Amino acid sequence: MSVLNTEGLKAYYIIDVLGEKRYVRAVDDVDLEIRENEIYGIAGESGCGKTTLIKTLFGMVEPPLNVMDGKVKYKMNAEYADIFAMDNKRMREIRWEYISYIPQGSMSVLNPVQKVRYSFEHFIKAHRRIRNKEEEFIKPVERHLQALGLPVQILDSYPHQLSGGMRQRVTVALATVLQPKIIIADEPTTALDVVMQRGVIQLLKDVQSSLKNTIIMVTHDMGIHANIADRIGIMYAGKMIEEASTEEIFGNPLHPYTQYLIGSLPKIGDKSYKTSAPGAPPSLINPPEGCRFYPRCDRATDECKAAIPKLVEIEPGHKAACFLYSGVKEDE
Amino acid sequence: MSFIKRYLLPRLLQYFLVIFVGITVVFIVPRLTPVDPVQEMINTITQRGAYMDPEAIEQLRQSMKEMYGLEGTVFSQYISLWRRLIIGDFGPSLSQFPTPVVKLIGISLPWTLGLMLVTTLLSWIIGNILGGIAGYFSSSRWSAAIERFMMVLRPIPYYIFALILLLVFGYVIPIFPIAGGTSIGLKIQFSWKVIADLLRHAILPALSMILLGMAGWFQTMRLVMSNIVREDYVMYARAGGLRDTKIAFNYVIKNAMLPQVTGLALSLGQIFGGAMVTEMVFSYPGIGGLLYTAINAGDYNLIMGITMFSILGIATGALLVDLLYPLFDPRIRYR
Known part of the structure; x- marks a missing residue:
C-alpha cells in the first residue's frame, strides 16, 4: 500500500536572466510510490535534484521553485x-x-534565542490543544525524549549549548513527537562524524520500527542507505533512473550510472583501482x-541520444530507465 | 565571584577610563579656540560705552582670571578642575557670571530630557513596529507603500525638514506656535492649562524628531527582518506548521530586536547632549542651545559641565548595554 505517491512531478526553478526566463529542471517527470512501513532511500550526487524533490514532496514550494506539472x-x-x-490552512494542519x-x-534550525523546551512547545501547540501543561505537554515530551535515549535536561538548554550531534537528535525528536505517518529526512547525517552518524541512523531505525x-x-x-533503507531510488539529473530493493541495488544494479555508483564503493x-564515470x-x-x-x-547507442528512456519494471520490483533493458520511451 | 573579577571590574575600569579621557579632551579643546572668555567679558563691558583706562582694564582682567579659575599654568588648572569635579562643583558660568553652571544645566535639562526621552522612545517603538511588519509581510502592498514613504522621508536633511514643518504648521497654517517652550509670561505650575500650553509648544519639535528618527529605525529594522525571515530556523518553524503570528513574534522579531536594543540604549545615552539643531530651529529651550551659546562665549566651565553630562550619558548607556545584553541574547556570555 502506498502512503505517498507522485505522478509526473515536474518542479523547476524559474530564473529571470535579463528578461529571459530560464528553467532549471531540478525535478523532471518523477513518479514515486512510497509504501507504508518502509524506509525509502533517495540517492544521487550533489545537484541532481534530491533536495528539490523532497521540498516538493513536503509541499514547501516557494519561488523561484515552481511545480510545473x-x-x-x-x-x-x-x-x-x-x-x-x-x-x-489545511497544509499547515497536516x-x-x-x-x-x-x-x-x-x-541553525533551532531558534538561537529560545530554550529547546519552547521549540517543543510551539511545535506541539501548533497542532494540539494543551489544557493541562504538566500532563499533556511536559510528561509526554520527557517520556518521548527518554524513549529516544536523550537526556531530559536538553529541554532547558539553548541550542548553542548543545553539540552538533545532539542538535541533530533534537530535530529527530521534534520530528517524531507527534508520531506522523511520514517523516522526510534530508541528509540528516552529513554534518556529523561517523560515530554520531551511527547514533542518528540507529535512532531513526528505532523510531521507524516502533511507529511503523x-x-x-x-x-x-x-x-547509510545500505544500513537503513528498504528500497532505494537513484536520481540522476532531475530524473529517477532506477528503483529497487536495497539488496537488488547493491547486488544487481542495472542502469550504467548505478553500476558506476556501486562499483565505486570500497x-x-x-584493493582494485576504482573507476569513476567519465565527465561531469x-x-x-x-x-x-x-x-x-x-x-x-x-x-550509449544512437537511440539513447534521440529519446528518453522511461522508468519501467525490468524484473519484479526492480525498475530502471535504460534502453539496454527496455525500449519504452517517455512521450515528450 | 569570578563574574565580578573577570568581567565587571575590567568593564568598570574601562568605563571610568572613557570618562577620564573624554573630560581631558573637553578640557583641552576649548583652550585651543581663539575665543578668550576674559577678553569676551571686557568687550561686552566696553561695548556698553563704559570708558576704562588700560590700567583699569588690566586690573579687571587680573581679578576676572582669579574669579574664573583661569590663573596659573594649564596643568594647575587641570588639577584644580579634577579637584572640583570630584565634589560635583563645575564652578560659575563665565558668560553668565556668577550663576553656577549646575544651576544653568538644571534649568535646561528638564526641557531636553522631556523632549528627547519622548521622541527617542516613540520613534524607536513606531519605527520598529512598522519595520517589523513591513519586513515580515514584505510582499504586501501596504509594506511597499510604507517603505516608499520612509525612503522619501529618511534622506531629507534634518534642518530643512524642521524648517519646512515650522513654515507649514507655524506660518502658512498657523496652528502651532513658531518659537519657545511656553507662551511668554506663563508661570510654570501644575494645571491643565500649563500642560496644554507645554504640549502645544512641544509638538512641532517632537514631530520633526519622531518622523525622521522613526524612518531611520524603520529602515534598519526592515533590513534586519528581511534577512531573518530567510534564516533556517524560520523556515523550519514554517515547516512545522506553526501559526504565522507565532513565527513572526517568537522567531523573527525576537531575533531582529537584538541589534535594535543596542541602538536604543546608545541613543538614550545621547539625550544628554541635547538636540542642538532642533532647539535652534524651534527656539526651544534646552541643553543644545545652552551649549551653543557657551561655545560662542568661550564659557569653559559651562562647556565642561554640559559635555560632562553628555559623556556620562553615553558611557553609561554603553555600560548598560554590555551588562544587560545577555538577558536578551543567551549566546552572549560575560567573559
Missing part, C-alpha cells in the same frame, strides 16, 4: 489527497501531524536531449 498525493483516511490542491521533516543543517511509519531518507552516502579486502553531471538548465546520462555512458 504533476501531483503529490498523501494517503489520508484511506483516500489520496493532492497537496497542491489544498489551501494553506504538517508535523501527518508528515514531518528532519532538516539538513541542524546547526514511513521514512523518506535522502543522502548521497550509499553506506569493499573490505578489495549535466547542467539542469540545458540537459542533453535523450537519456541524460548518454554523454558519460560507454554503452
Whole structure:
C-alpha cells in the first residue's frame, strides 16, 4: 500500500536572466510510490535534484521553485489527497501531524534565542490543544525524549549549548513527537562524524520500527542507505533512473550510472583501482536531449541520444530507465 | 565571584577610563579656540560705552582670571578642575557670571530630557513596529507603500525638514506656535492649562524628531527582518506548521530586536547632549542651545559641565548595554 505517491512531478526553478526566463529542471517527470512501513532511500550526487524533490514532496514550494506539472498525493483516511490542491490552512494542519521533516543543517534550525523546551512547545501547540501543561505537554515530551535515549535536561538548554550531534537528535525528536505517518529526512547525517552518524541512523531505525511509519531518507552516502533503507531510488539529473530493493541495488544494479555508483564503493579486502564515470553531471538548465546520462555512458547507442528512456519494471520490483533493458520511451 | 573579577571590574575600569579621557579632551579643546572668555567679558563691558583706562582694564582682567579659575599654568588648572569635579562643583558660568553652571544645566535639562526621552522612545517603538511588519509581510502592498514613504522621508536633511514643518504648521497654517517652550509670561505650575500650553509648544519639535528618527529605525529594522525571515530556523518553524503570528513574534522579531536594543540604549545615552539643531530651529529651550551659546562665549566651565553630562550619558548607556545584553541574547556570555 502506498502512503505517498507522485505522478509526473515536474518542479523547476524559474530564473529571470535579463528578461529571459530560464528553467532549471531540478525535478523532471518523477513518479514515486512510497509504501507504508518502509524506509525509502533517495540517492544521487550533489545537484541532481534530491533536495528539490523532497521540498516538493513536503509541499514547501516557494519561488523561484515552481511545480510545473504533476501531483503529490498523501494517503489520508484511506483516500489520496493532492497537496497542491489544498489551501494553506489545511497544509499547515497536516504538517508535523501527518508528515514531518528532519532538516539538513541542524546547526541553525533551532531558534538561537529560545530554550529547546519552547521549540517543543510551539511545535506541539501548533497542532494540539494543551489544557493541562504538566500532563499533556511536559510528561509526554520527557517520556518521548527518554524513549529516544536523550537526556531530559536538553529541554532547558539553548541550542548553542548543545553539540552538533545532539542538535541533530533534537530535530529527530521534534520530528517524531507527534508520531506522523511520514517523516522526510534530508541528509540528516552529513554534518556529523561517523560515530554520531551511527547514533542518528540507529535512532531513526528505532523510531521507524516502533511507529511503523514511513521514512523518506535522502543522502548521497550509499553506506547509510545500505544500513537503513528498504528500497532505494537513484536520481540522476532531475530524473529517477532506477528503483529497487536495497539488496537488488547493491547486488544487481542495472542502469550504467548505478553500476558506476556501486562499483565505486570500497569493499573490505578489495584493493582494485576504482573507476569513476567519465565527465561531469549535466547542467539542469540545458540537459542533453535523450537519456541524460548518454554523454558519460560507454554503452550509449544512437537511440539513447534521440529519446528518453522511461522508468519501467525490468524484473519484479526492480525498475530502471535504460534502453539496454527496455525500449519504452517517455512521450515528450 | 569570578563574574565580578573577570568581567565587571575590567568593564568598570574601562568605563571610568572613557570618562577620564573624554573630560581631558573637553578640557583641552576649548583652550585651543581663539575665543578668550576674559577678553569676551571686557568687550561686552566696553561695548556698553563704559570708558576704562588700560590700567583699569588690566586690573579687571587680573581679578576676572582669579574669579574664573583661569590663573596659573594649564596643568594647575587641570588639577584644580579634577579637584572640583570630584565634589560635583563645575564652578560659575563665565558668560553668565556668577550663576553656577549646575544651576544653568538644571534649568535646561528638564526641557531636553522631556523632549528627547519622548521622541527617542516613540520613534524607536513606531519605527520598529512598522519595520517589523513591513519586513515580515514584505510582499504586501501596504509594506511597499510604507517603505516608499520612509525612503522619501529618511534622506531629507534634518534642518530643512524642521524648517519646512515650522513654515507649514507655524506660518502658512498657523496652528502651532513658531518659537519657545511656553507662551511668554506663563508661570510654570501644575494645571491643565500649563500642560496644554507645554504640549502645544512641544509638538512641532517632537514631530520633526519622531518622523525622521522613526524612518531611520524603520529602515534598519526592515533590513534586519528581511534577512531573518530567510534564516533556517524560520523556515523550519514554517515547516512545522506553526501559526504565522507565532513565527513572526517568537522567531523573527525576537531575533531582529537584538541589534535594535543596542541602538536604543546608545541613543538614550545621547539625550544628554541635547538636540542642538532642533532647539535652534524651534527656539526651544534646552541643553543644545545652552551649549551653543557657551561655545560662542568661550564659557569653559559651562562647556565642561554640559559635555560632562553628555559623556556620562553615553558611557553609561554603553555600560548598560554590555551588562544587560545577555538577558536578551543567551549566546552572549560575560567573559
